[in-house]
Amino acid sequence: MQKDANVSNKKIVILGAGESGVGAAILAKEVGYKAIFVSDSGKISDKYRKKLDAHQIEFESGGHTESKILDADEMMKSPGIPEENFLVVKIRANNIPVISEIEFAYRYKGDSKIVGITGSNGKTTTTSLIYRMFELAGLDVALVGNIGFSIAEQVALTPKEYYVAEISSFQLDDIVTFRPDVALLLNITPDHLDRYDHKFENYVEAKFKIAENQIATDYFVYNEDDPVITERLKTFPLKSIPLPFSMNKEIKKGAFIKDDQMTLNSTSENVSMSIYEFALKGKHNQYNTMAAGIASQVMGIRKEKIRDAIKTFNSLEHRMEPVATVRGVEFINDSKATNLNSVWFALESMQQPTILILGGIDKGNDYSLLLDDVKAKVKAIVCLGLDNSKIHAAFDGQVPNEIIDTDNMIDCVNKAFALAESGDAVLLSPACSSFDLFKSYEDRGTQFKDAVKLL
Known part of the structure; x- marks a missing residue:
């Protein structure tokens, strides 16, 4: 260097x-x-x-x-x-x-290209899927950012031609010149409001900083179905090329899903693919897959490599991760679901009766947003936290079984298993941060998997 x-x-x-x-x-x-x-x-x-x-x-x-x-x-x-x-x-x-670390690294990245991914949910999955597409294409690429790898250290010691970076709103707060060649904004729902004076509009502005320094040759990939994003775009001074993705309408340039068929058409080389070929299941992952496909298309990756990555990509640890099936009961680790929107997406993808594990440090959750899905799909709730009063207030009387409180993972998993029958699922999707009982969401997820193995 x-x-x-x-x-x-x-x-x-x-x-x-x-x-x-x-x-x-x-x-x-x-x-x-x-x-x-x-x-x-x-x-x-x-x-x-x-x-x-x-x-x-x-x-x-x-x-x-x-x-x-x-x-x-x-x-x-x-x-x-x-x-x-x-x-x-x-x-x-x-x-x-x-300054932030991504701003510091940006100064010294040279001619390397950056694909930056932000959003309230789906960042890690989308970032990892893009990285997989780049890998399959044989590109000189690093996976960096909020996913757990320092972009600054990568730039310093083992620079690459491409950086695929998961970026949080906290990392965007202190940028000055940082400019990704491709910026992805997946969705915006209330999260981390304690860091933004409890004002949702401040959080929205933080997320949009990912595009504020972009120029006419850059790309801005965004969720056309997200009302918060589309409303802000009406007044946001966007200078880059907009590439939306949607499930609600056909998109002329970007991506859309219609009749269970995904179309990527952000370049002249269109990709058409059935959603039933996706390795990642669930509606939320269909959005993530469209976003990843667009980013890879505009970086010149051939459609065969994009299709291969979508078909073979493995789910991430702690994100709707299948753990085991014990006496007909499926256990799913979604410990990374630390906000309500993540839990909503998780419940949307559930096909069987579900015992839902909720709880931890509440970040101002309005649990009524989950009520319809809880009534439709959840047969029991097991709380895992030191203060579960808001969960009780929201769901007492709304599920067939009494809501149970626990304060350790072994007890939690045992009680969830006792409530389940063959054909049911136990879903750890807490909607809260983990720091009341665990070191991190990873620690919480690992303890969940260890407890399931003891059954």
């Missing part, structure tokens, strides 16, 4: 020593910042300590040295740190520029 003369006399401070923070620190070292300082208020994992030591990067953990931090010329903060954080407030007051 070439050194950048513009930063040879600058100090960058990085708040947070997780995947994005350590990746940014490595990139800063590679491009030649005069000084780099990484600060984390908690414990830094051994994996990241070793990386920082290997690259001779100064860091601290278990607290912040304000004098060192406020001496920065530039600040990169990890996406999980909110604006209300006392240090961020001081940094802003000192007029220190704050």
Whole structure:
């Protein structure tokens, strides 16, 4: 990686020593910042300590040295740190520029192309499916971003011609020049409103930042059936080429599904394919598949490779992941469903009577949005959380069985299994974050799978 003369006399401070923070620190070292300082208020994992030591990067953990931090010329903060954080407030007051990791990586990505995917739901699945299409096409590609791999570290150490990046609203909050060649906006439903002053319009604006720097030769792939997106597009100053996808109408340029047949027509090489050939099942995955197909088409991937990827793509861990069938009862791990819209999509795809596991840290959920599907498909609800009062308020008397409370996974799975009969499904799709009882949604999903194996 070439050194950048513009930063040879600058100090960058990085708040947070997780995947994005350590990746940014490595990139800063590679491009030649005069000084780099990484600060984390908690414990830094051994994996990241070793990386920082290997690259001779100064860091601290278990607290912040304000004098060192406020001496920065530039600040990169990890996406999980909110604006209300006392240090961020001081940094802003000192007029220190704050950027995100994707903004930092974008500066040094060279001629590489970026496909950026955002939305309230389906980001990980769509990002992974696009990556699979690129892989099958033999492209020099990396899977990066919110999916768990630092784009900055990739750019620094093993640069690629293409980056397929899952991007959260938090990562978009601090961009300045970041511009994906292809931007995908899958859907927008209320989520993370605690980070946006509890104003949905602020969250919508954050999502649309993925397209704000695009130019006339870029592509904007979006869900034509999402009323929030289509309403905002009426006034959004879009400069890139719009490519919508829809199940409600035929699209002249983009993608649509009609009579169970998907058509991708964003280029001259049309792709036509039955939805029954899709490896990923469910209406939500039909949307994800259309979006991925458009992105791959405009990047020049041949239709044979697109079709192959759609037919063979395996479902992701913790996202409608089949676990096992025990005495005729199917167990499905959808632990990644941390908001209501994800649960709605999960229930839409269920074909058998369902015991639904809900609960965790509520993010302001209005459970009435699930009521029709719960009445139609759910025979019992097992709560898994420390405070299940809102779930009881919404669904007591709405399902055939009494709602059961649990506070550990073994008990939860055993009680769900006791309520099930052969031909039923037990679905872990919590609608809440996991941090009351678990380290992460991955930990919650893994414990679910381990508990099922004990039955």
